Structures are given as structure tokens and as C-alpha cells.
Amino acid sequence: MIAVRILKILAVVLAALALPAALGAPTVASAFAALNAPRSDDISVTPASPTFDPAKPTAVVVVGDRGAVVSDTLAPYEILATTGAFNVYTVASERRPLPLTGGLDLVPDLTFDALDALIGGPPDVVVVPAMPDVGRPSTKPVTDWLATQANGGALLLSVCNGAAVLASAGLLDGREATAHWLRLDEWEGTYPAVEWIRGTRYVDDGDVISTAGILSGIDGTLRVVERMVGTDAAADAARAIGWTHHHPGSPAPMREARLEASDTVVAFNTAFGWDRQRIGVLLTDGVGEIELASVFDTYGQSLAAGTITIGEAPVRSRHGLTFVPRVDRGAGFDRLVVPGTVEHDPVAGMDAPVHPHHSPGFPYDGVLQDLARTTDVATARWTAKVLEYPIDHLDLAGASWPWAETFRPLALAALGATLVLAGFALLRRGRARRRS
Incomplete structure (x- = not known):
């Protein structure tokens, strides 16, 4: 008798969980898929060829074949461009519209081959944003190219989970690095050869600078400007974009985030x-x-x-x-x-x-x-x-x-439990009629 009651309780609990899960799962999948969904057409757009000043260092922001996080890509680009001290380009393996977070399609300035033809060697700075396919075979064109630039002496700046892109290329082995707080546990398990640091906006490890989540990339980029152009130039760039959290010489204090x-x-x-x-x-x-x-x-x-x-x-x-x-x-x-x-x-x-x-x-x-x-x-x-x-x-x-969104799963759970309890009640009535 006790076992039957336990089974009934379990049935009610499972029914209460199953209905919200069944209706919520497709919405979750759709929401995440939309973040970096590619465009549905094959439009071709060719921007004007960028200019090159050999007297300036060259900084590039690399975009993956399946896109990148929009702030990781555009914030460093604008900061570097604002200084006027760099040739700044976006680069990718192909010159076609690539999706940034939320469906903003960017046409890169140059392909990897075109960049090499333009400047005749590795750039001085390579910015690596987070990419939706990090760790997958589809990032190989990017990771192979990054390894070549690192071997050529480029300063690498990873933004957010762009650190995992570098780690997947073996470029962070034996180094200190940081990334977005939500995925640091995952990266510690996936890339154990990296010494992952928590609670800091960036880690400056010489020829590799890695930043924490998304807008921490602003601090890391200002650090690049500080090192390559000067403290005053970094301060001017921070003021130009309205960033009041600039901390010259070292990362700004940051409380370690947790769920x-x-x-x-x-x-x-x-x-x-x-x-x-x-x-x-x-x-x-x-x-x-x-x-x-x-x-x-x-x-x-x-x-x-x-x-x-x-x-x-x-x-x-x-x-x-x-x-x-x-x-x-x-x-x-x-x-x-x-x-x-x-x-x-x-x-x-x-x-x-x-x-x-x-x-x-x-x-x-x-x-x-x-x-x-x-x-x-x-x-x-x-x-x-x-x-x-x-x-x-x-x-x-x-x-x-968001009270409406909160009450919906509760209402669905109640409905699922009610349906199971109603089913049990009908079974009891059927048994009672057969006995009578």
C-alpha cells in the first residue's frame, strides 16, 4: 500500500514537471538559436578596400565563420579606431555577411589572405571575441590562423570566451587567463593546461591579454592602448566612449560573480x-x-x-x-x-x-x-x-x-498534477463500480 502511494506521488510530481518542460524546452532552444542565427539569403556585399598606413601598427578583430559576440567584436574595434593610432580592420576566412549577436550582419574588411597581402606579415594586435562554435571543428580556419599570428609575434587579446578559442588552439597552455564567469568551470574542465583566474577584469600575460565577460573587453582593449600608445591615449579613448571605469595600469577591482x-x-x-x-x-x-x-x-x-x-x-x-x-x-x-x-x-x-x-x-x-x-x-x-x-x-x-513568465510554469505544473489526480480518481470510480 505504501509503495502504491509513493508511485502515485511520483506520478503527480513527474506530471507537474513534464508539462512545463515540454512546452518550455522549444522556447529555450529557439531563444539561444536566434542569438547567432545566420541570415537566410546569400546576399553578396563588397565594402570598399581599406587603406593602410605603414607608419601605424595594425590591429585586427577576427570574426569566426559562424559569427561572434557583438560587443566583444565592436567595442574593441571602436576603442582602437578612436585613438587614431592604429590601422584597424575586421578579418575573417571569408568576406561575406557574418552574424554578430542578435542578428547584426557584419561584412569583414578583409580575408586572412587579403590582410597578409596588404600588410605583408602578421598584425601587431589580434582581438579574439567569443564565437558560438568555440571548440568545434568549424573554428579550425580561425585557430590555425591565430597560431600563425602568435608565432609571428602578434599581441593577442581575447575578449570574454574568446579565451576558449585561444585555448582550443593551444595558445594558452601553461599561461594564466580569464574568461566569462558563467563558463569558467567549463573551461577549467575542458582546458586544464590553462591556469584560469577568477575575479579580475583582465589578465595581462605578456603577449597574451585575456579579459573576463563581454564589457570587460573594454578594460583589456584600453590596456592594449596603454601599452602600445600610452596612458594618456588610453584615458582619452575611455572618455571618448563614455567609459568611467577605466583603471590605468592594472585591472579595475571586480567582485567575483556567482549565480x-x-x-x-x-x-x-x-x-x-x-x-x-x-x-x-x-x-x-x-x-x-x-x-x-x-x-x-x-x-x-x-x-x-x-x-x-x-x-x-x-x-x-x-x-x-x-x-x-x-x-x-x-x-x-x-x-x-x-x-x-x-x-x-x-x-x-x-x-x-x-x-x-x-x-x-x-x-x-x-x-x-x-x-x-x-x-x-x-x-x-x-x-x-x-x-x-x-x-x-x-x-x-x-x-x-516578470510575473507572467513566472506564473506560467506554475500554472502548467498545477494543470499537469491535476490531470494525473483526475486520472487516479477515474480509476478509483471504475474499480468501485465494478465491485458494486
């Missing part, structure tokens, strides 16, 4: 955000690279909204990168966000587009405030934690928690 109870917000948003916002992002000529990154990475990393690029033709950013929109202005979306402070023509059929960068400050500030206002404060705080961006100075106003 907390409040971080469950991302699970509810990812699995049960069935009415996730669809945000159109209008691409305009002259937009800042960090302004673009702030929009696509903030909404994307929140997993509470999806972004799609809007525009009628390729655009060139402030420092000359080429981006290709995915749909024209007639596509359907819930809200329109316009990165940057560049004026633009009104968009037909859209009222009051969001301009997150028309107020002064670091570009991510306005986007995080909009995220809090349109989703909830807990989601905005989680996103800032993933971005590794201090937000004590921000006034985040909005709902405190």
Missing part, C-alpha cells in the same frame, strides 16, 4: 517568454560601433526580446564598418529602436521610435533603462551582470519581476 537566486529570472524569460518582444533596429550611416553593440547585446543577452535589423541598403558605421540589414522598413515588429544620435527620416507606420543614445552617457545605459522599463528591473540587472557592466549609477524603473 544567485535572483538570476532565475533568465530561466523564466527563456523558457516561458512566449510573447517575447520583436524589436526592429534601424541601421543608419555613421552610427557608433559601441552604440550598435549596446542595442543588440543588451536585448539579446536578456533573452527577453529578439532583434532584427531594419534598413533598405548596407550602411557604414562611424569608423567604416559595413553592416547589412535583414529586412526592409515594411517588416512587422513590436517596437522600433534607432541606435546612435544620427538624425534619420521618419519610419512610416511607426510612432515614437526609441532613441536610447540621445542622452549623454555610456551607450549601454539608455538601452538597459529601456529594457527595465519594457520588461522588468530583474531582467535588466541580470543582463548587466552577464555584460559585466556596473550599474550602481543607473536608475532602473519598471516592474520588479
Whole structure:
């Protein structure tokens, strides 16, 4: 009798878990797949050939065949370009639109072969962002090329989980390095020859500098500028982008991040955000690279909204990168966000587009405030934690928690348990009728 009761309890518990899991799993898969989903067409865009000044050092940001994290790619690029002291290019194994986080398609300036033909040897600095296929065979064109550049004397800067790209190429063996706090345990198991460091924004190990998560890449890039150009140039670059956390000479203090109870917000948003916002992002000529990154990475990393690029033709950013929109202005979306402070023509059929960068400050500030206002404060705080961006100075106003997304699995669990209990009740009635 006791065994039967235990089996019934287990059946109720499993039913309560099965329904939310069955309905939530596809949403989780869809949310993560959308982050670096490639475009569905095979459009060909050829940007203008970049210029080269042999009197300047050359810095390149490498993008994988399956894309890269948008902030890891564009923030270092803009910082290096802002100094005016470098030839700065984006490079990849192929010159075609490559997806950055959230569906922002970048056309690299050069292929690996074209870069070699242009400068006649390895670049002085190679920035390695996180890539969605790290550790897989598809990264081999990148890892083989990185090994060649390292052997040629290039300074390597990994951003976020770009450190795992270097580790997979064997370029961090016997070295100290860091990466995003969410995956350090994984990298310790996968790449045990690396001495992984926690609780720091970057690790300077001579000819390799590695940074922690996403916006810690700003600190690592400023360290590169400091070493190669000078302290004043690094300070000027930090001011130019609105980064108030610059810490000359050493990494800024950072509390080691860990998962907390409040971080469950991302699970509810990812699995049960069935009415996730669809945000159109209008691409305009002259937009800042960090302004673009702030929009696509903030909404994307929140997993509470999806972004799609809007525009009628390729655009060139402030420092000359080429981006290709995915749909024209007639596509359907819930809200329109316009990165940057560049004026633009009104968009037909859209009222009051969001301009997150028309107020002064670091570009991510306005986007995080909009995220809090349109989703909830807990989601905005989680996103800032993933971005590794201090937000004590921000006034985040909005709902405190995604209550609808939280109640959905509870309601599904209750429904699943109720159905099983109803089934048991019907069985009991059937037995009673047969006995009578």
C-alpha cells in the first residue's frame, strides 16, 4: 500500500514537471538559436578596400565563420579606431555577411589572405571575441590562423570566451587567463593546461591579454592602448566612449560573480517568454560601433526580446564598418529602436521610435533603462551582470519581476498534477463500480 502511494506521488510530481518542460524546452532552444542565427539569403556585399598606413601598427578583430559576440567584436574595434593610432580592420576566412549577436550582419574588411597581402606579415594586435562554435571543428580556419599570428609575434587579446578559442588552439597552455564567469568551470574542465583566474577584469600575460565577460573587453582593449600608445591615449579613448571605469595600469577591482537566486529570472524569460518582444533596429550611416553593440547585446543577452535589423541598403558605421540589414522598413515588429544620435527620416507606420543614445552617457545605459522599463528591473540587472557592466549609477524603473513568465510554469505544473489526480480518481470510480 505504501509503495502504491509513493508511485502515485511520483506520478503527480513527474506530471507537474513534464508539462512545463515540454512546452518550455522549444522556447529555450529557439531563444539561444536566434542569438547567432545566420541570415537566410546569400546576399553578396563588397565594402570598399581599406587603406593602410605603414607608419601605424595594425590591429585586427577576427570574426569566426559562424559569427561572434557583438560587443566583444565592436567595442574593441571602436576603442582602437578612436585613438587614431592604429590601422584597424575586421578579418575573417571569408568576406561575406557574418552574424554578430542578435542578428547584426557584419561584412569583414578583409580575408586572412587579403590582410597578409596588404600588410605583408602578421598584425601587431589580434582581438579574439567569443564565437558560438568555440571548440568545434568549424573554428579550425580561425585557430590555425591565430597560431600563425602568435608565432609571428602578434599581441593577442581575447575578449570574454574568446579565451576558449585561444585555448582550443593551444595558445594558452601553461599561461594564466580569464574568461566569462558563467563558463569558467567549463573551461577549467575542458582546458586544464590553462591556469584560469577568477575575479579580475583582465589578465595581462605578456603577449597574451585575456579579459573576463563581454564589457570587460573594454578594460583589456584600453590596456592594449596603454601599452602600445600610452596612458594618456588610453584615458582619452575611455572618455571618448563614455567609459568611467577605466583603471590605468592594472585591472579595475571586480567582485567575483556567482549565480544567485535572483538570476532565475533568465530561466523564466527563456523558457516561458512566449510573447517575447520583436524589436526592429534601424541601421543608419555613421552610427557608433559601441552604440550598435549596446542595442543588440543588451536585448539579446536578456533573452527577453529578439532583434532584427531594419534598413533598405548596407550602411557604414562611424569608423567604416559595413553592416547589412535583414529586412526592409515594411517588416512587422513590436517596437522600433534607432541606435546612435544620427538624425534619420521618419519610419512610416511607426510612432515614437526609441532613441536610447540621445542622452549623454555610456551607450549601454539608455538601452538597459529601456529594457527595465519594457520588461522588468530583474531582467535588466541580470543582463548587466552577464555584460559585466556596473550599474550602481543607473536608475532602473519598471516592474520588479516578470510575473507572467513566472506564473506560467506554475500554472502548467498545477494543470499537469491535476490531470494525473483526475486520472487516479477515474480509476478509483471504475474499480468501485465494478465491485458494486
